[in-house]
Amino acid sequence: MSKRNGLILAGMVLVLGAMGVAKGETAAAADPAKVDKDFAIQGEYVGEYAEDPDEKTKVGAQIIALGDGKFQVVGYPGGLPGDGWDNEVRERIDGEAKDGAAVFVGQTLTGTVKEGVMTVVNREGKQVATLKKVLRKSVTLGAKPPAGAVVLFDGTSADEWKEGKMTEEGLLMQGTETQRKFKDCSLHVEFRLPYEPKGRGQGRGNSGVYMQGCFETQVLDSFGLEAKNNECGGIYSVADPLLPMSYPPLSWQTYDIDFTAPVFDATGKKTKNATMTVKFNGVLIHEKVEVPGPTTAAPRKESVEGGPIYIQDHGHAVRFRNIWVVEKK
DSSP states (O other): OOGGGSOOGGGEEEEEESOSOOTTOOSSBSSGGGOOGGGGTOEEEEEEEOSSTTSOEEEEEEEEEEETTEEEEEEEETSSTTTTOOSSOOEEEEEEEETTEEEEOOSSEEEEEETTEEEEEETTSOEEEEEEEEOOOOTTTTOOOOTTOEEEEOSSOOTTBTTOOBOTTSOEESSEEBSSOBSSEEEEEEEEOOBOTTOOGGGSSOEEEEETTTEEEEEOOOTTSOOOTTSTTOBTTTBOOSSOOOOOTTSEEEEEEEEEOOEEOTTSOEEEOEEEEEEETTEEEEEEEEEOSOOTTOSSOOOTTOBOOEEOOSSSOOEEEEEEEEEOO
């Protein structure tokens, strides 16, 4: 966090309790009931910092589990992304488990996380911040399809999807596309990323949602990352999201995508590129972004006829639910 509010993670010793992977536990899991002990520490924290009780400043932090008792913490002055952060200053520091705790070594502050509360004290032992763990939910989570919408998946059947597969709990599995083709439309989709703490980069909860099988909004466990075009929320290889709005893995997250298809003349020549407006967990991250052509690894080419909604399979247990489309006339 920034020097202007005094809470500088680079000068902090952060101690986290209850770490490690017990024998028989699963470190990479699609099931919230099969996580390791590090998962309880990972997450988002919000609170106030104040050297002086009359000068309190809101702060946020994201703690990322990296496997085998290793963590990274990211600090945000003003609050979490989409909830007060200034989209400019953030600080991150690595740490690892030592003697039953994970320690992030700094210079001036000590923080401890226990039972969902992070307490921070200065060199004199004075408590200067308390942050509590929060579980944010997208404002569009559970959004009901409006009248006239095409319901693509409601947990009862995967018939709208080519070779679509469902889990026992009624969730759609990755690696399928719709039977129908779409042109201009608005899409709502909810997804849950697996907990894969030892994965890195594109090897951590990777999938993607493609409009017309051409234009990808990346799906990836990018919790605590920088918000790049190859991270969650990015229009792959085209545009970075405006904010890093990823929630922790195994949280339900939402995309609301407003898509305008490319335009072709009578000869089949393209006269106008596709555009996309995207809300990620209810927060605007792309507004009328022009997409010049199929994004990297797109399985289909642009077409006058439109195309299906395609959910990419990269071998990760990404799950989907509550998918519907409103076609524009």
